[in-house]
Amino acid sequence: MQNSIFEVEHPYIPPANFRSRLGEIVWNTFASDELAGWKDGEIVRPLPSDSQAPLLFDFPSTNQSFSPGDWVVSLISAIDQALPDVDILLNCLEIDSLTIRPYAPAFRLPSSPSTEAAAHCLIVARILIACREELIPPAFMTTEYTLGCLETVSQLAIMLGGEEAFLHAMSVIQDGGTYHVTKIDSVQEHVDA
Numbered sequence: 001m002q003n004s005i006f007e008v009e010h011p012y013i014p015p016a017n018f019r020s021r022l023g024e025i026v027w028n029t030f031a032s033d034e035l036a037g038w039k040d041g042e043i044v045r046p047l048p049s050d051s052q053a054p055l056l057f058d059f060p061s062t063n064q065s066f067s068p069g070d071w072v073v074s075l076i077s078a079i080d081q082a083l084p085d086v087d088i089l090l091n092c093l094e095i096d097s098l099t100i101r102p103y104a105p106a107f108r109l110p111s112s113p114s115t116e117a118a119a120h121c122l123i124v125a126r127i128l129i130a131c132r133e134e135l136i137p138p139a140f141m142t143t144e145y146t147l148g149c150l151e152t153v154s155q156l157a158i159m160l161g162g163e164e165a166f167l168h169a170m171s172v173i174q175d176g177g178t179y180h181v182t183k184i185d186s187v188q189e190h191v192d193a
Contacts, residue, residue, distance in 0.1 A: 014027055015027070015094055017182070018182075019091075019093065019094060019181050020092040020178070020181050020182060021179075021180070022127075022179055023092050023093050023097065025120050025123065025124060025172075025178075026093055026094070026128075028043055028045075028105070029043060029104065029105055029120050029124045030097075030100065030106050030124055030128065034047060034103045035047060036105045037051035037052070037105060037108070038051050038052040038054075038108065038110045038117075039051055039052060040052075041110065041112050041113050041114035042113075042114050042116075042117055043105045043117055043120075052110035052112075053110065054107075054108035055109055055110060055111045068155040068158075068159065072155050072158045075163075075166045076122075076126065076158060078170070079123070079154075079166070079169055079170065080126055082170060082173050082174060083126060083127065083130055084173075086130055086131055089131055090131060090134065091181060092178075092179050098128065098131060098134045098135050098136055099136045100135060100136065100137050100138055100141075100146055102141070105121075106125065106153050106157075107153065109121060109153065109156050109160060111160065112160070113160055115161055115164045115168050118157045118158075118160055118161025118162075118165035119157070119161060119166070119168035119169040119172060120169075120172075121153055121154075121156075121157040122153075122154055122158060122161065122166070122169045123173055125157065129150050129154075132147060135147075
């Protein structure tokens with residue numbers, strides 16, 4: 001991707017090893033930016049030439065154009081209550097996971113995401129909202145607006161993925177292995193020493 005402001009290449013290369021399963025899910029849905037896209041309901045990398053069109057073509061400007069039903073709100077609330085403490089979440093993430101990229105795959109949800117992909121978009125949107133104090137929004141978006149966009153992603157993921165996506169999301173966030181850190185940054189090793 002070419003950064004038009006600074007005229008430099010701005011690669012979003014995944015880490016060789018993710019800190020945790022959660023770190024990988026976050027990177028794939030939000031941190032990969034234009035390197036990834038949707039094909040057959042899945043987030044794929046590199047961006048396929050025949051990628052699926054997003055449901056909301058003008059997202060995020062259309063993010064307030066609908067109102068979710070009570071069932072959507074109640075399922076999202078259940079996800080929020082099932083999440084672990086923010087400190088646990090932050091420990092699982094890569095160093096740049098809280099830098100919101102405006103063209104992330106989760107912001108381009110197609111009309112028919114797979115159950116797993118919808119669940120991942122739901123999980124990560126809720127995690128980023130939970131970690132709101134640490135978020136770094138895009139330069140042209142306020143933190144409040146970014147949080148509104150993340151709310152919309154949550155709602156769309158539930159509406160498009162349905163109960164199956166919700167159940168899959170609950171399964172992932174209740175699995176202790178999701179938060180198991182397998183890679184410790186050298187900076188953290190020095191802090192702990």
